[in-house]
Structures are given as C-alpha cells and as structure tokens.
Amino acid sequence: xxxxxxxxxxxxxxxxxxxxxxxxxxxxxxxxxxxxxxxxxxxxxxxxxxxxxxxxxxxxxxxxxxxxxxxxxxxxxxxxxxxxxxxxxxxxxxxxxxxxxxxxxxxxxxxxxxx
Numbered sequence: 001x002x003x004x005x006x007x008x009x010x011x012x013x014x015x016x017x018x019x020x021x022x023x024x025x026x027x028x029x030x031x032x033x034x035x036x037x038x039x040x041x042x043x044x045x046x047x048x049x050x051x052x053x054x055x056x057x058x059x060x061x062x063x064x065x066x067x068x069x070x071x072x073x074x075x076x077x078x079x080x081x082x083x084x085x086x087x088x089x090x091x092x093x094x095x096x097x098x099x100x101x102x103x104x105x106x107x108x109x110x111x112x113x114x115x
Contacts, residue, residue, distance in 0.1 A: 001034060003062040005035075005062050005065065006035065006037050007038050007046060007053065007066045009043050009067070009069060010042065038053060046066075047081065051085045066096045067098075078098060083096060
C-alpha cells in the first residue's frame with residue numbers, strides 16, 4: 001500500500017488536512033493509499049528532527065510531504081534548508097510546500113478579505 005506521510009509543524013495543519021483530503025481526493029486514493037501525519041512541536045522541532053524521521057522510515061512505498069509556515073522568514077532559505085535535510089536522508093520521494101505567512105493564510109487565502 002502506498003503511504004502519504006505528512007510532516008507538519010503543528011497540530012492545526014493535521015486538522016486542516018484531515019478535513020480537506022477526503023473531500024479533495026474522494027474516491028481517488030483511499031483504497032490504494034493511506035495518509036500518516038507526523039506532527040512536530042513547531043518549526044524548530046520539525047527542522048531538527050525531520051532528518052532522523054526520514055532516515056528511520058521503512059515503508060519504501062511512502063511519499064513525503066513537508067508543510068511549514070514561513071511567517072516572516074526567507075522563503076528561499078527555508079526551502080533550501082528543508083530540501084537539504086531531505087536529500088541528506090537519501091529520500092528522493094518528497095514534496096515541500098511552504099505556507100506563506102501562516103497555514104491559515106495558505107488555506108483560506110486572503111484573511112483580510114475573508115473578514
């Protein structure tokens with residue numbers, strides 16, 4: 001069975017994905033895929049432990065998706081750092097997505113407009 005492994009910096013990202021994925025992918029992957037969520041205690045925790053988690057992941061049919069807020073950080077540096085961590089682990093089947101500013105802005109779009 002194929003496994004989508006989400007590495008997330010916070011619990012709210014898991015809650016968002018658990019609500020979004022079944023609706024977005026309904027009938028397209030439930031039988032052949034499963035989703036696993038690895039939630040960290042913030043950005044620093046994610047970046048310090050991501051490499052070890054990837055190194056120890058045994059399922060060869062896993063595809064890794066890393067989602068991280070940028071807040072006010074430099075997007076290019078954050079992306080390069082996460083990419084480097086993934087590459088050092090020897091995993092090539094990963095996707096990195098940065099939530100510009102915060103996950104909530106990424107999910108909802110323009111929060112000021114929503115208000």
